[in-house]
Amino acid sequence: MVHYFRKGPHQKLQVMEGLRSGGGGGVVAFLGDGVNDALAIRVADVEISVDLGTEIAKEAANVILLEKNLDVIAHRVLFINTIKYIKMATSSNFNNVFSVLAWLPYQPIQPLQLLFQNLLYDSSQATIPWDNVDPEYLAAPTTWNARSIARFMIFLGPTYSVFDICTFLINWYPFGIRDQHSTLVPLAQTNWFLEGAITQLFIIQLLQTGKIPIIQSRVSVSIVALTTLVSGIVFAIPYIPKLSAVLGMSRPKPEFYGFLAAMVMGYVILVHIVKVIYQHMFKEWL
Template identity: 45%
Template structure:
């Protein structure tokens, strides 16, 4: 370790908490410490906003182990140290800690992906339903359609725990920030609503699905667009980079989202359509569908670039 300052126990004894709180930020070697010194250093690091891990195996380490966010000990430590610790290492290797930290960051990043995706897509869906209900003389989508759509979407998310995480996301620790999720939802949720409303106009004016007698055609058209955009958002939001080109999802996630998108198109076009109160879509619909999806991805990527410049990316 490159030495960045040295503090001895008698130096710490002479410092106030305010002085020591500044010193711990520029010092990485502490020597000849009492148990109270160790506990004080850990407490002040936490007060400075750090997440602190402490490793020890003796009686003198117990106060600091208990104060730290993560207390780490070994199976050969004294009983009081093991009781105060959160983690007990069973192998004589510190590389386990590095592996654990990286796996924890990977798990947190994937968890955050799911929360952001679900919050933004649900917000967009609710907004779209409200807009449609205000202007359309029939239900824009049946409850059965919403349930099937959400079920298929959730199935596609099963593969997220196996997804790749960009190296940049593993380089530094991340924190749970509820305000960040809310802001993210407000930025990205309405994007899907823009293309939902575009689909409403398409079905209403191009395909004449504008009466209660033709509501099944309208609902089928929105069902497909809604499911496909909801599934594609996984790849758009999983990374701050350009998806598919600069950062690819893991194979299980790619396969799962591909299968769900295929199922979403098959349901109204196949023999099961009448069971789900859907109907086959005209060929012209599938000329407009790729245009809508590509425009959706382009706008999401543009908003993502602005969002990263303005707020950063977690």
């Protein structure tokens, strides 16, 4: 460890620039409270000052400590969970767009149904800020990486669409829904609503870790409770007369639940395989 004492503003600036240009992928933070700290604060990756510092130091910083300890900036868990939410949401929405573009002679899902599905999915993610985080993600600071988010979305999004297409094929062949004038179109839309909503809920379990969920890493109790509640609501919707009428749904045929169970099992397996491939290729997950 190297210590520096009694350095002037430009000397502090040189030290910070040297640390940042040293390589190694590290994140450089600087905490200062005086006028002579402003230059060094400005060039740091994490710019920190204190509430009792000079105005110029506080202006240069992007984090102001209100207490005399660093516990107030222990935001790694929150940051990782924020990245979880963004990657889940972007990849899932990309999947919806990708699937809606599939050619069908009827509308695969109504706009109100899709909005309600997204409302349920977003509601199920409400406790993600308090989710468990694997220790390896907390070992070092993580920086914002828009390219990583875009890569995750493009790589994972089409994977989910495989089972949307399976649902379309089930509607087409076993159920014979092939025409926009068919009286069974609401059934087809209900089937896709159920498949999309349930697989989105599994996404929360599958994507929150790069490991095997439940066996190697577990989500928080609050997420399990909330996703269980939302899944119960999803299955109940087609059987609530007034709500299903507003959403334009009909009761699924009993045999569809067998297809749905098989698709969910296949979904879990395929997503895990793609997750392993993604981590092998890009050496990252969250």
